[in-house]
Amino acid sequence: MTFLILRIMKIKKSDFFDRVYTLVAKIPKGKVTTYGALAEACGIKMAARTVGWAMNSAKNSNLPCHRVVNRNGALTGRMHFGSPELMEELLRFEGVEFDNNGNVDMKKHFWEPNKNKIKSKNKRKK
């Protein structure tokens, strides 16, 4: 249902990546968000996987992709930072806390992307 509405909103394919990049760039220091949250903010909740792919393409950029973790708070993409420890180090340096499992404390540091900003262009068009 939801995804159908999105298609009607005539979202350009490449637009999805742009949205992801925009949102990631807005993640405050010391905060983290999830692939699913970003996907949802971009309008397609099920495309969480694509968000990860977007990150992979953006890993060479200046985007704070280390602030994006999976729903469990696990740093699933750490191996893509050159060093598996780099991602955690960056987050710790920014003040993000980890639990005993090495996962981010989502309750304290989860940041919800503001999708309204991005959708402003499309207004309330269904």
Added chain:
DNA sequence: CGGCTGACAACTT
């Protein structure tokens, strides 16, 4: 041009 893959997540059995 068709099919497979990938830093995920939700649904189903």
Added chain:
DNA sequence: AAAGTTGCCAGCC
């Protein structure tokens, strides 16, 4: 509750 299946978009073979 745990494991398997499906859906998404873009890039690559």
